[in-house]
Amino acid sequence: MQLMVPTMRGDKIPLKEIATIRKVTGPAFIYREQHQAVHRSEISIRKRDLGSTIAEARDRVRSIKLPTGIVLDGQGI
Numbered sequence: 001m002q003l004m005v006p007t008m009r010g011d012k013i014p015l016k017e018i019a020t021i022r023k024v025t026g027p028a029f030i031y032r033e034q035h036q037a038v039h040r041s042e043i044s045i046r047k048r049d050l051g052s053t054i055a056e057a058r059d060r061v062r063s064i065k066l067p068t069g070i071v072l073d074g075q076g077i
Contacts (some may be wrong), residue, residue, distance in 0.1 A: 008063040018060045 004012035015021065019041075031038045045053045048050060 007063045007064050
């Protein structure tokens with residue numbers, strides 16, 4: 001099964017084009033800030049320069065159409 005992610009233009013792209021999904025062991029709780037559930041994502045810049053990696057990440061994140069009620073705060077973007 002291939003998970004498709006909607007873009008701002010209304011297209012859908014495979015999640016694998018913008019992310020690497022892997023199973024990891026982590027904390028079993030929900031982070032919250034000001035009573036809002038929070039999720040943070042990280043990227044690796046191995047074998048790339050920081051500037052172009054950040055620019056590409058910004059473009060890709062901004063192209064994702066988020067469901068109603070989900071907010072991208074732009075911190076670090």
